[in-house]
Amino acid sequence: MKPLTKEEKNQMMIAIQRYFAEEREEEIGELAAINILEFITKYLGSYYYNQGVRDSRNIAVQRSQLLEEDLFALEKRI
Template sequence: MKSLKKEEKEYMITRIQEYFELERGEEIGELGADQFLDYMVKELGPFLYNKGVHDARQMVEQKVMNLDEDLLSLERPAGRPTR
């Protein structure tokens, strides 16, 4: 997996520290929050990534279905009419 940008990682570390303090009443240092983030990305990241891929695939399939319907609506009758 592509690594996070420095700003993104810093933001996430800060949010983890805030969560531990506000929700759990615990203090977690920057190193601990960084290690926790790395663990979460390693263990949970693939599940979240795969969910994103699945959602994107469904959206693309719907768009293709709509495009196919739009293209079919452009067809014109061909050949001679029967009498």
């Protein structure tokens, strides 16, 4: 998995701060938001990554089956 850019990390940090402000009525600083982001990335990110891989695999299998059907349809009768 490629590392996040500084801009992506910054956007995520801001989103975490916004969540705490809007949902929990708590103000957290940049360091706390970065620590939460690092925790999520380290301990939870693999679950989301693996789900994305499974979803991609399912789509590839479905498309492969459709391609196989299309190829059979192209065969000429003997």
